[in-house]
Amino acid sequence: xxxxxxxxxxxxxxxxxxxxxxxxxxxxxxxxxxxxxxxxxxxxxxxxxxxxxxxxxxxxxxxxxxxxxxxxxxxxxxxxxxxxxxxxxxxxxxxxxxxxxxxxxxxxxxxxxxxxxxxxxxxxxxxxxxxxxxxxxxxxxxxxxxxxxxxxxxxxxxxx
Numbered sequence: 001x002x003x004x005x006x007x008x009x010x011x012x013x014x015x016x017x018x019x020x021x022x023x024x025x026x027x028x029x030x031x032x033x034x035x036x037x038x039x040x041x042x043x044x045x046x047x048x049x050x051x052x053x054x055x056x057x058x059x060x061x062x063x064x065x066x067x068x069x070x071x072x073x074x075x076x077x078x079x080x081x082x083x084x085x086x087x088x089x090x091x092x093x094x095x096x097x098x099x100x101x102x103x104x105x106x107x108x109x110x111x112x113x114x115x116x117x118x119x120x121x122x123x124x125x126x127x128x129x130x131x132x133x134x135x136x137x138x139x140x141x142x143x144x145x146x147x148x149x150x151x152x153x154x155x156x157x158x159x160x
Contacts, residue, residue, distance in 0.1 A: 049074070068117060
């Protein structure tokens with residue numbers, strides 16, 4: 001039997017993350033929101049990123065310092081830069097920071113180059129959130145959200 005690993009139905013959210021259902025301290029509504037976010041991200045990856053992967057890889061082979069403009073344009077259009085910023089700060093997050101990991105895994109499954117761009121951005125956001133300096137966090141979140149609205153990506157990163 002030949003397995004088609006490109007089939008988006010091969011591995012469902014429930015198959016891969018069944019343990020989430022057993023996290024009793026989390027509300028079922030939160031798990032459903034994370035699941036919905038994951039399914040939206042999977043569609044984004046399959047419909048938009050997968051067709052772009054070979055083109056971007058070829059571009060990076062020619063110029064390793066190039067900026068992934070097509071990818072960033074898609075991230076802006078589909079609100080991927082503010083996806084982990086809480087709604088009260090203007091983002092589109094469900095408030096579940098642990099959803100970031102499964103979304104990065106999905107992007108990496110299409111092409112690791114995609115996941116790495118937003119992985120640093122997400123790590124920078126998490127680091128800012130764990131510092132609990134809400135004045136700075138609010139300023140950075142505003143710049144990310146406004147940049148996304150204006151079509152000018154504002155990315156942050158984190159070095160460890």
